[in-house]
Amino acid sequence: MATAMALRSFGRRTSIAARGFSGSCETEKAAKDGKPINLFSAINQALHIALDTDPRSVLDHLVGYFLFRCRLIINRVGSLFCAYVFGEDVRFGGVFRCTTGLADRFGRSRVFNTPLCEQGIVGFAIGLAAMGNRAIAEIQFADYIYPAFDQAFTAAPMAYSTKTEDSIVNEAAKFRYRSGNEFNCGGLTIRTPYGAVGHGGHYHSQSPESFFCHVPGLKVVIPRSPQQAKGLLLSCIRDPNPSIFFEPKWLYRLAVEEVPEHDYMLPLSEAEVIRQGSDITLVGWGAQLSVLEQACVEAAKEGISCELIDLRTLIPWDKETVEASVRKTGKLLISHEAPVTGGFGAEISASIAESCFLRLEAPVARICGLDTPFPLVYEQFYMPTKNKILDAIKATVNY
Numbered sequence: 001m002a003t004a005m006a007l008r009s010f011g012r013r014t015s016i017a018a019r020g021f022s023g024s025c026e027t028e029k030a031a032k033d034g035k036p037i038n039l040f041s042a043i044n045q046a047l048h049i050a051l052d053t054d055p056r057s058v059l060d061h062l063v064g065y066f067l068f069r070c071r072l073i074i075n076r077v078g079s080l081f082c083a084y085v086f087g088e089d090v091r092f093g094g095v096f097r098c099t100t101g102l103a104d105r106f107g108r109s110r111v112f113n114t115p116l117c118e119q120g121i122v123g124f125a126i127g128l129a130a131m132g133n134r135a136i137a138e139i140q141f142a143d144y145i146y147p148a149f150d151q152a153f154t155a156a157p158m159a160y161s162t163k164t165e166d167s168i169v170n171e172a173a174k175f176r177y178r179s180g181n182e183f184n185c186g187g188l189t190i191r192t193p194y195g196a197v198g199h200g201g202h203y204h205s206q207s208p209e210s211f212f213c214h215v216p217g218l219k220v221v222i223p224r225s226p227q228q229a230k231g232l233l234l235s236c237i238r239d240p241n242p243s244i245f246f247e248p249k250w251l252y253r254l255a256v257e258e259v260p261e262h263d264y265m266l267p268l269s270e271a272e273v274i275r276q277g278s279d280i281t282l283v284g285w286g287a288q289l290s291v292l293e294q295a296c297v298e299a300a301k302e303g304i305s306c307e308l309i310d311l312r313t314l315i316p317w318d319k320e321t322v323e324a325s326v327r328k329t330g331k332l333l334i335s336h337e338a339p340v341t342g343g344f345g346a347e348i349s350a351s352i353a354e355s356c357f358l359r360l361e362a363p364v365a366r367i368c369g370l371d372t373p374f375p376l377v378y379e380q381f382y383m384p385t386k387n388k389i390l391d392a393i394k395a396t397v398n399y
Helices: 002-012 025-030 039-053 065-077 102-106 118-130 146-155 165-170 226-238 288-301 319-329 344-355 386-397
Strands: 034-038 057-059 083-087 111-113 134-138 188-194 219-221 243-248 256-260 272-275 280-284 306-310 313-315 332-339 365-369
Touching: 034 039, 034 226, 039 083, 039 102, 039 134, 039 226, 039 243, 039 256, 083 118, 102 111, 118 134, 118 146, 118 188, 134 226, 146 165, 188 226, 219 226, 226 243, 226 256, 272 288, 280 288, 280 319, 280 386, 288 306, 288 332, 288 386, 306 319, 319 332, 319 344, 332 344, 332 386, 344 365, 365 386
Parallel strands: 057 083, 057 134, 083 111, 083 134, 134 188, 188 243, 219 243, 280 306, 280 332, 332 365
Antiparallel strands: 034 256, 219 313, 272 306
């Protein structure tokens, strides 16, 4: 029921054409040979490319006798290292249709469904990656990633290099370090939709990214648009470290921009300044960039020049780019959907206060979600909206 409501809610939103996000040299170059598509189509393209160009990529469904026999044969020949895509309902396209057509093209041995067991999905993915494969696992909603927490922490390499959250934290994140670099699961990428969607309620709207930012060995990546989603996802899949790729579900069908059809990657751990300014620095990621951009436009009408930065990679985050901007503007505002307490904005705020204390002309502002369970009917009161951000911009600039 909640999933159906979430899907229907897409029709209630106004389409976003990635407004304000195409001004950088990076995105202008990338869009020259592209065509307009939305975010879920961009992710679908990236998965097609990953499976088509990397025989080590795998999309998870179910490990049957056929796959087991294939592995035996390839191991004997010396190289059955494939890319696989798998997760709940992945073979049929997934709840948000990101994996549509993959099983038909690449077969059920590489694109397959799994049981409703997040810890099992991630644990299986860690095993595949440890054997040298590219394991691209999908957790249907980020709200349900917590059972896999232990697995993820162990799979991450060294300080960057298996159960769900338990799997992610104690297995994936630590696999390389624990084995003295003898083994690793750097081929692991966990995709999961996160964030508000409109009437998703408290089980289909959460933003749990900060939980995973505390784990050395994992990379945490969040795109803001279709073009970014394709390039960053391919970078995650090919990076030698386990990654969690959070996909803003609000943008799946609403964000539309020119996306190249060819294979390309965008740099991880590198923020992008998508709007130059001189009065205040705004930092965000994912769908919140659209809200921040709207606030920038309104602030400009009142003579306030805002510099807008998309962090893109939360761990490891691009501290240098944010510091350089704050040294120029003297003011900083951070915004994200997750609750304000313990959110990743707190880490950015503390870091900038340490390194730019004498250059700050006002306290660092944070406009984030509230410290409450995600509400159903009152979602707009919970969200860090354009008006809340605009008020904070004016208060900070006039401090």
